[in-house]
Amino acid sequence: MSDVTLTNMLQRPYVLASIAMSLDGHIDDASDQRLVLSGPADLDRVDQVRAESDAILVGAETVRRDNPRLLVRSAERQRTRVAAGLPAQPTKVTLTRGGELDPASAFFSGDARRLIYAGSAAVPRLTGPDAPAIDATVIDAGDLPELRWLLADLAKRGVGRLLVEGGSSVHTAFLTAGLVDELHVVLAPLFVGDPAAPRFVTGGALPVGRLRPVEVRQLDDVVLVRYLLGVERG
Numbered sequence: 001m002s003d004v005t006l007t008n009m010l011q012r013p014y015v016l017a018s019i020a021m022s023l024d025g026h027i028d029d030a031s032d033q034r035l036v037l038s039g040p041a042d043l044d045r046v047d048q049v050r051a052e053s054d055a056i057l058v059g060a061e062t063v064r065r066d067n068p069r070l071l072v073r074s075a076e077r078q079r080t081r082v083a084a085g086l087p088a089q090p091t092k093v094t095l096t097r098g099g100e101l102d103p104a105s106a107f108f109s110g111d112a113r114r115l116i117y118a119g120s121a122a123v124p125r126l127t128g129p130d131a132p133a134i135d136a137t138v139i140d141a142g143d144l145p146e147l148r149w150l151l152a153d154l155a156k157r158g159v160g161r162l163l164v165e166g167g168s169s170v171h172t173a174f175l176t177a178g179l180v181d182e183l184h185v186v187l188a189p190l191f192v193g194d195p196a197a198p199r200f201v202t203g204g205a206l207p208v209g210r211l212r213p214v215e216v217r218q219l220d221d222v223v224l225v226r227y228l229l230g231v232e233r234g
Helices: 003-009 040-051 060-064 075-081 120-127 147-156 170-177
Strands: 014-021 054-061 091-096 114-118 139-141 161-164 182-187 212-219 222-228
Touching: 014 040, 014 170, 040 075, 040 212, 040 222, 054 060, 054 170, 060 091, 114 120, 114 147, 120 139, 161 170
Parallel strands: 014 161, 014 182, 054 091, 054 161, 091 114, 114 139
Antiparallel strands: 182 222, 212 222
């Protein structure tokens, strides 16, 4: 039985978390310009992982800071998805407590379905008469969005495989909740050396013990390590 089947039995998608970071654990520097850590070979790998996913999730801070498009870039991979009866693009998902999302951001570009899980107080800001025009489904996630509820809701919407791309608070939340089944870590051969720069995780009750690597691969000058964390059962 596959891991995806097992997680479907648990009424949640299979969750794959992906991150690129420096040797000192930073995912960006503290400047206004985004620090590109991956090279062409790894970016192509990420495109394949996106193409194999039903949805891609990032936090609202990542939408604001990095302005990611969250799209499958390869036309061939898009055609493969369509041939399999899937939309050309995975669903885009974000989480926001305050609703501070720019309708001109790249999150709203392309033809992908978009889901916004918003704190209750933010819903009027996104859907009320004075709200900016956004092409997305806004879901009231309560006062403090609960990840197990969110994953169950995504499963009801047909998401069987979820790719989580960050940022720090989102990765930390999924890991501390025990909701990551697979982890892809890409190590870039550089140090950021700035304590103010964002890190991969921000602390909390992270998984204890040694993770099980199932793949190590060099891609140009970066190294991918892939871990299986096991499927939550309960």
